[in-house]
Amino acid sequence: MKYYLYWGCSLEGTGANFLQSLRPACEALGMEFEEIEDWNCCGASVSYAGASDLAIKVLNARNLAMAEAKGNYDIVAPCSSCYIQLIKVNHEIKENPDLLKQVNDCLAEGGLHYKGGIRVRHIQDVLYNDIGVEKIRARVTKPLNGLKIAGYVGCQSVRPYGEYDSTVKPVVQDRLLAALGAEPVPFAKKISCCGSGIFLPEMDYCMGLVKDILEDALGHGAKLVSTVCPMCAMNLEMYQDRINKKYGIQLDVPIVYLTQLMAVAFGLDLKKDAALDRNVIPPEAILKEAVG
């Protein structure tokens, strides 16, 4: 099955281990990807400080229009922020046809036009609904043997539209983890916000959010926390030592992408495909012990 892959800015930098593991893990399941040529940034969740809502819509519609002009594939956006920004345009033009007209007036400045026909999918959506847990389970050669993992869903991969999973009690990530042989642990902070795009400028306020999420996961026996969002990964992984210092605690839990776990369970190369060496808190020993 072929998709456009819109990986976005973060997956070339702070989320590089996501992109590196996503390709081989998904290709192992028969997925094919094509880049949207000359794609632009989605504006993420902070652009409102400098831009009107219409400008942010037009920014995202440019990517959608270019994809629509070239082929009829769904766009897979692995970054939650890219996903929500793209899908938001589609939802809002459906409710408000006048908005589509306004967007197209602006796109026309660059010779583009968007009909509204491109479907935007989250990577979890595609894995769960197009590939399916059965096929994923069948591809596993090195099951994670009951390794306890907290599947951290976060916010923008399910809210607000709940396209493929519940916005309040999401299950998809846990089912995908279970297909890999892991034991997903239930924890209440699964869908609590990590601070997202404003973690960096509001670190003092947001460190407590991450502390609560990780302590909840660990309290339920998790050895690893999995995520599908480069912002969540960054916020959960990179500041644990600062949080420890601030709160006098001892967090040291690896944060891994779901696609890294897939690569491991599919028996792919731990460095080249799973990109485990690019995690700041190393997950390799825990995963090696689990797969035996």
Next chain:
Amino acid sequence: MAAYEPSFAQEVSGKVDFGDEIKMCMQCGVCAGSCPLRDQMDYPPRQIFSLVRAGKREEVLGSKAILLCTSCYTCVVKCPRKVPVMDVMHGLAHYALAQGYVSRKDTASFGQEFWKQVYRLGRVDEKDLPRRVFFADGVVNGIKKMLDFMDVGIKLLLHRRMKLLPERKIKGIQSLRKMLDKAEKKGKGGTEA
């Protein structure tokens, strides 16, 4: 008792992105209860909406709450009146900044620099962005903040999670800018609105 003063509510409704949605608010407070940073806000969303109706322009545009949204969409999902609370808060922040109110300096410059990069390059340069935000507050503070953030930078560098080359402009940057310029002219919330 002060007379009811609708002029600010009208201003918000006409000039702020999603500002007209405030009229649907029934003051139940579910947005405030669901917000991850509610404890840090001077006025949670419900109160912001109430202040808009009461004509309290300075309190609303100068509030730190409007710049503390993490964009988690919890309030959007939970609002029983389907007010896109998050979008209204973003709209108010955008409008307030355009009017010269800056209640949270770092978050404001983070968002503004982010957008400047999008406009300049069509992409975001993750290593350049924090640098610009740190130095938005002067050189001395910039160096201090940069040193304070060094540990994170080194971790990212050592694990090859920082793009070393500077981000290049997308090929269609000129046409993207034309589209965005037109959108800014038609859009709400800027200084021309």
